[in-house]
Amino acid sequence: MATIYEVSELAGVSLATVSRVMNKNAKVSEKTRDKVLAAMKELDYKPNTIARSLASNRSDSVGILVSELRGLFYSQIMSGIEEVLRASEKHVIIAAGHSKETEEIDGIEFLISRRCDALILHVESVSDDYLIELSKGPVPFVLINRHIPEISARCVSLDNEQGGYLSAKALLESGHRDIAYISGPLWKMDANERFKGHQRALAEFGAHYDETLFFEGDYAETSGEEGLSQLLNQNKKFTGLVCANDYMASGAMSKAREHQLDLPADLSIVGFDNIIFASHLYPKLSTVNYPLDQMAKATANWVLKTVYNQKIEKVQNLFQPEFIERDSVVPVQRR
């Protein structure tokens, strides 16, 4: 592979000049520029990004850390970010943290060591303190789907509590009072807040919260299936079910049919996230919209604005969920 040195030789200029035409900043006479360009073309010269990063301490790439590479949720984050960054000729470097503290830290350090200009983090296991400390370091970062008051300007998050409230409310307004809940892992902030919102709605409507009608899943479809099975096996009556995400709702729906339940007549279900498949389930799943795409784009814009000094209007930090009514909730049946 050709180096800048060979180009400069072929063009008959110094390597500093070649560097200048590459970076378009300093002034170079049109004639020399053309000579250099021609030489670059002839040698099929490709700048070595690594060397450039080392010398300039920039990399034109931003690091993304997600919990998993798998699944619609994270792919939405990644693609949303990549789309806006790509438009500004920035690249992304992606790592996965697998919701484990050591791996999350590992991932962050990897991204930093690759000299990412900025980081966009979806982290769940690392402590607030760690992140606050990190914010004092030299590498700028934004958090997606997490809110830490001390560094709230770097957080782009959803009002999960309100989302939990909305999903329960939809059921309550349809007359349901016996409502089961399949939760995400409660140690995760979002799962916790969604559940709190759920309880707030219940209280507001004077509905009793029955703790035996609760199952803590892990956000995967399978735990939706498992959850519903367990709930059903108690032989306690419930006419409504809220799941803390659409994946689990989907699993619960499959399992409900296995138990010969007629959906939605026998059981009204609501999900959370509004992943694209929600509207392709049968019955079409009523759910809470998680404007992930916009949020992902917001984090990317934060980076463009903060790190690359692009003039961008204010970046929105807190997003509001919205209930999406479809076909999976019907008024409670009187017998």
Add this chain to the structure above:
Amino acid sequence: MATIYEVSELAGVSLATVSRVMNKNAKVSEKTRDKVLAAMKELDYKPNTIARSLASNRSDSVGILVSELRGLFYSQIMSGIEEVLRASEKHVIIAAGHSKETEEIDGIEFLISRRCDALILHVESVSDDYLIELSKGPVPFVLINRHIPEISARCVSLDNEQGGYLSAKALLESGHRDIAYISGPLWKMDANERFKGHQRALAEFGAHYDETLFFEGDYAETSGEEGLSQLLNQNKKFTGLVCANDYMASGAMSKAREHQLDLPADLSIVGFDNIIFASHLYPKLSTVNYPLDQMAKATANWVLKTVYNQKIEKVQNLFQPEFIERDSVVPVQRR
């Protein structure tokens, strides 16, 4: 951030020694190693990956190029690869090619410029010749979901033709003869081969292929909806529908219900890919399994074996599809 130089100073050794303990290869006495380790810890030293890559021409990271960051298909590829690579302490750098030639080339060059030790490519627009040429270059790569005879050792692919054959066969064996087809973009190799397999099955069963019962979609759910609408609006009878992927099948199912069709009685449907949601659709979608996860892992193993010289049994190049029977196909109804 501390550099290797500061560490060597604090530890009272040369910087070469520090480098040695970092890379664990050359022999260092236990005593000096401990001194160095202590110094590293005290300074919270983090090696600069960039500098290391520049000096060693390695990066311990492999580049992945997928068409899109969005969607279950690609997230399966990425996560499958990352899982096995991570276990060997290799990192991944991901770029998206958006199925456009210029962007795919761009992505490949970016990954190369970041000094990836190897590349795993899911490319669709770049020509065979380009790839054959690339294979003569210094950067090793494997292709996933594409077969090029000249470099078949670097290809991990699925027998898509056979998959297309299997999906049609399932319908044919259930007595269906009037079968509509919603295809992927025919310029894409896989879509093309799936369609060929479809026709082979038709011919084998002596079923007539009606070209008005064909719709070329783009693999997205929306084109499944659109496709079914168009097919239905012709007022031609068909009792079976094969979709070239599950996403489109899902869209078609939603649309079928809008048209008051009773599934699967009025229309038997088969998909392709067996993405996780296929079994959560209603009726559960019969489809062709695409062992993407295994294939992704195979590419990663190819890299470990070929590039990092790990001893790994032979990597499988050609994978076979398999029909997964669920509930969306029923014997044709006689009236």
Add this chain to the structure above:
DNA sequence: CTGTTAGCGCATTCAC
């Protein structure tokens, strides 16, 4: 086993 010496390919002062 350990230290010295050169670069890796490029950006960036500083002169001219």
Add this chain to the structure above:
DNA sequence: GTGAATGCGCTAACAG
């Protein structure tokens, strides 16, 4: 506007 010199942080011979 252009060139020469220096260093980014680290690896890799080569000596000792």
